[in-house]
Amino acid sequence: MTSTATPVAATPVTAAVGADPPRGRPRRPRSAWLLLLAPVLVFDAVLFLTPIGRLVTQSTHDQAYQRVLKDPLVVRSMLNTFEISALSTLATVVIGYLLAVVIWRRGPLMRVILFALVLLPFWTGVLVKNFAWAVLLQDNGLVNSALQGLGITDGPLALLHNRFAVIVGMVHYLLPYAVFPIFAALAAIDDRLELAARSLGAGEASVFRRIILPLTVPGVSAAGLLVFIISTGFFITPVVLGGPGDMMIANEIDFYARQLTDFAGASALALLLTLVVSVLVAAYQRILRAGGEYEAG
Amino acid sequence: MKSPTPTPTTTPSTPAAAAGDERRGSIELRRVRKTYGNLAAVDDLDLTVRPGEFVTLLGPSGSGKTTTMMMVAGFEELTSGTVLIDGKPVDRLPPKDRNLGVVFQSYALFPHMSAAQNVEFPLRMRGVRAGERRKRAEEALARVGLAGLGDRRPRQMSGGQQQRVALARALVFNPAALLLDEPMAALDKRLREQMQDEVKTLQRALGISVLFVTHDQDEAMSMSDRIVVMRDGRIVQEGAPEDVYAHPRTDWVANFLGDTNLLPCKVLERKDGVAVVDLGSWGVGRVRDLGARGDTYAVSIRPEHLRFVDAERTENRATGRVLSSTSLGATIRHRLRVGEKDIVMRELSAGTRAGRGPDDEVSVGWTQDEAQLLVLEP
Structure with a gap:
C-alpha cells in the first residue's frame, strides 16, 4: 500500500488470492x-x-517528481481534486441514502421503476450528461429562466463554469454507485427488527436513528469509498462544467501529456494521485475498522 | 430519541388502575375481520385472553393465527371489528403505544447492540434514565438465566440464549401482555422442550397474560391454559388442551391434534352427552357426544385409548387381526385390521403381554369416555 509501485486497484486482487476458500466447500x-x-x-x-x-x-526520468511538485498548478489541482471529491462524495452519499430509502420503502413494481430511473444516468455517456447540465445551468438556461420567471431572482445566477456546476455534474454521474450499496444494506435488514423496535416503543424517528441507520453504516462506507475513488479521476466534467479554477488532477495530467508532451511528468502525477488515494483509502478503512465494533463482533 | 408518550412503566399497575384492575392484562378481540381483496384471512373472530391466562392460537400456516397476532400488536389494520387491551379499544393506537411485549420467531434482536442494550431499548424509548435502565436490564437478564452475559452480541449467543434475550427485552418494561409468534420454531427438540418449561414457569411467576401462536400441537398442549384451534381464518374449536385433544368436534381437529382412528358411523340415538352409534362391522357402541351437528358422523378413538381386551367383554369391543407391531421405545404401535378398516393402536412397552404376533386374532376395546362422536367435514 505504501509503495509507489502498488496501485490501488491491485489490492482487491491480492486479497482474493490470499483469501481462504469459503467454508463448507x-x-x-x-x-x-x-x-x-x-x-x-x-x-x-x-x-x-x-x-x-x-x-x-x-x-523516474528527468527528475519528474521534483518538477511536478514545484508546479503551483499541480498543487492547486491536487487540492481541487480532494476538495471537489470530498464534497461530491458527501452530497452523493446523502442524496443516494435518501433515494435508497425511498426505493426500499416501495412495493416491487415501484422499485423496478425507480431503479430504472436511477440507472438511466448510468447508461448515458458522461459527456451527454455534462452538456445537458450545461444547457440547464447556463445564464438563459431552464433553471435561471424558471427562477426569474417566478420572480425569485432578478438576474441570472452564475450556475455554470464554477465548482457548484462541477459538483452537480459529478453527483449526477455518481448517484447509482451510492444508491446500490446503500440499498443492498437496507434490503439486508430483517423486516422484523423494525416491527420489534416499534412494539418496544420506538416511533419512526427512533427506528431510523437507532436501528436502520446504524445497520446501514457498512453500506454507506462502502458507497462513500467507491464514490470517492471514482471522484478523484474525473476529467471531462471539470472541463465542461467548471471554470479555470476548478481543474482537477486528471486535467493536469492531460495538460502535461498533451500540451507539454512531458510524459515523465504526467507519469509522476498519475502515480502521485494513486499514492495519495491509496493512503487515504487505507486510513479510511482503519478508521472504519476501529469504529465499527458491530462488524468486529 | 425519547418516546413522546409519558407511559409510566416503572409502576405497571397505574394505567390499568383507571380502567379497573380486573381487566389489566386482558386482550379481547370482537368480531375481528381482516380481508385481502376477496380473501378473508381472519373472519369474524371473537377471542378473549383473560388476565394471567396463557392462550394459544393453534393452526396450520394460512389459518390466520399470525395475522391475528399482528392485528393485536398493531402491525396490521383491522378490516372491521375491534381489539381491546386492558379493556380499552386500541384500534387507533400505533404499536409503540400498545405496551405489548412481542417475541418473534427469529427473535429480531438488534444485531448492532449487546444483549444488555437490546433489553434496555424499550426502557430507553420510554425515557428511563441510564442508571435505572442498566439495573432493570440486568434484573431482566438474570430472570431469564443470562446474568453476566449482557455484554455479548446476539451473534455470539446460542439460539436458546438469543431467545432468552428476546424474552427479557419483551418483559423488561412490564407490558400488559406478551405476544409470542412461534418463538421456539428455530430451536432443536430438546432445547425447545426446555424453553417451553421455562417460558411457562416465567409466565406463571409473573402472572402475565400470553397470546401464543404456533403450528406445533405438542407445544400448544404443553404450555397453554386454553387452546384456540384456527382454520381458514376461523376458530374451529377452543378449550383446555386435554379437552380439545380428547374431544375434538370435527375430524379435522382430531387429525390436526395428534393421531386418531376415525370410524364412520350411523347415529342411532343421542341423549345426555352419550350417543349410541352403529359402527358397521364394529357393531354397536356407546360414545361421548358434544352435540355437534353435521351431515356425516364418525367416531374418533385415539391410538392410546384402544386396548386389548378379553373376547368375553361385551360393550365397545371389536375383533380383528394384528398386521404389524413396531416398537418405538417407550411405546409399541400396532396396526390392526378390524373388518375392512385398518386402525392404529399404541400401548406402553412396559406391561405389554408378550407373544402377540402378526395374524393373531385379537379383541380391542375402549371406554365410552375415550371415544368421541364428531362431524366429518365435507
Whole structure:
C-alpha cells in the first residue's frame, strides 16, 4: 500500500488470492486454484501491471517528481481534486441514502421503476450528461429562466463554469454507485427488527436513528469509498462544467501529456494521485475498522 | 430519541388502575375481520385472553393465527371489528403505544447492540434514565438465566440464549401482555422442550397474560391454559388442551391434534352427552357426544385409548387381526385390521403381554369416555 509501485486497484486482487476458500466447500488442490485464476492473472499482467510498470520507469526520468511538485498548478489541482471529491462524495452519499430509502420503502413494481430511473444516468455517456447540465445551468438556461420567471431572482445566477456546476455534474454521474450499496444494506435488514423496535416503543424517528441507520453504516462506507475513488479521476466534467479554477488532477495530467508532451511528468502525477488515494483509502478503512465494533463482533 | 408518550412503566399497575384492575392484562378481540381483496384471512373472530391466562392460537400456516397476532400488536389494520387491551379499544393506537411485549420467531434482536442494550431499548424509548435502565436490564437478564452475559452480541449467543434475550427485552418494561409468534420454531427438540418449561414457569411467576401462536400441537398442549384451534381464518374449536385433544368436534381437529382412528358411523340415538352409534362391522357402541351437528358422523378413538381386551367383554369391543407391531421405545404401535378398516393402536412397552404376533386374532376395546362422536367435514 505504501509503495509507489502498488496501485490501488491491485489490492482487491491480492486479497482474493490470499483469501481462504469459503467454508463448507471442499478444498480444491492448489493447482486448480491457479488454473482458475490464470485468465485474471494474465489479463492483469498484460493490461494493468505492464502499463503501470512503464509509468513507474517513465516517472523516474528527468527528475519528474521534483518538477511536478514545484508546479503551483499541480498543487492547486491536487487540492481541487480532494476538495471537489470530498464534497461530491458527501452530497452523493446523502442524496443516494435518501433515494435508497425511498426505493426500499416501495412495493416491487415501484422499485423496478425507480431503479430504472436511477440507472438511466448510468447508461448515458458522461459527456451527454455534462452538456445537458450545461444547457440547464447556463445564464438563459431552464433553471435561471424558471427562477426569474417566478420572480425569485432578478438576474441570472452564475450556475455554470464554477465548482457548484462541477459538483452537480459529478453527483449526477455518481448517484447509482451510492444508491446500490446503500440499498443492498437496507434490503439486508430483517423486516422484523423494525416491527420489534416499534412494539418496544420506538416511533419512526427512533427506528431510523437507532436501528436502520446504524445497520446501514457498512453500506454507506462502502458507497462513500467507491464514490470517492471514482471522484478523484474525473476529467471531462471539470472541463465542461467548471471554470479555470476548478481543474482537477486528471486535467493536469492531460495538460502535461498533451500540451507539454512531458510524459515523465504526467507519469509522476498519475502515480502521485494513486499514492495519495491509496493512503487515504487505507486510513479510511482503519478508521472504519476501529469504529465499527458491530462488524468486529 | 425519547418516546413522546409519558407511559409510566416503572409502576405497571397505574394505567390499568383507571380502567379497573380486573381487566389489566386482558386482550379481547370482537368480531375481528381482516380481508385481502376477496380473501378473508381472519373472519369474524371473537377471542378473549383473560388476565394471567396463557392462550394459544393453534393452526396450520394460512389459518390466520399470525395475522391475528399482528392485528393485536398493531402491525396490521383491522378490516372491521375491534381489539381491546386492558379493556380499552386500541384500534387507533400505533404499536409503540400498545405496551405489548412481542417475541418473534427469529427473535429480531438488534444485531448492532449487546444483549444488555437490546433489553434496555424499550426502557430507553420510554425515557428511563441510564442508571435505572442498566439495573432493570440486568434484573431482566438474570430472570431469564443470562446474568453476566449482557455484554455479548446476539451473534455470539446460542439460539436458546438469543431467545432468552428476546424474552427479557419483551418483559423488561412490564407490558400488559406478551405476544409470542412461534418463538421456539428455530430451536432443536430438546432445547425447545426446555424453553417451553421455562417460558411457562416465567409466565406463571409473573402472572402475565400470553397470546401464543404456533403450528406445533405438542407445544400448544404443553404450555397453554386454553387452546384456540384456527382454520381458514376461523376458530374451529377452543378449550383446555386435554379437552380439545380428547374431544375434538370435527375430524379435522382430531387429525390436526395428534393421531386418531376415525370410524364412520350411523347415529342411532343421542341423549345426555352419550350417543349410541352403529359402527358397521364394529357393531354397536356407546360414545361421548358434544352435540355437534353435521351431515356425516364418525367416531374418533385415539391410538392410546384402544386396548386389548378379553373376547368375553361385551360393550365397545371389536375383533380383528394384528398386521404389524413396531416398537418405538417407550411405546409399541400396532396396526390392526378390524373388518375392512385398518386402525392404529399404541400401548406402553412396559406391561405389554408378550407373544402377540402378526395374524393373531385379537379383541380391542375402549371406554365410552375415550371415544368421541364428531362431524366429518365435507
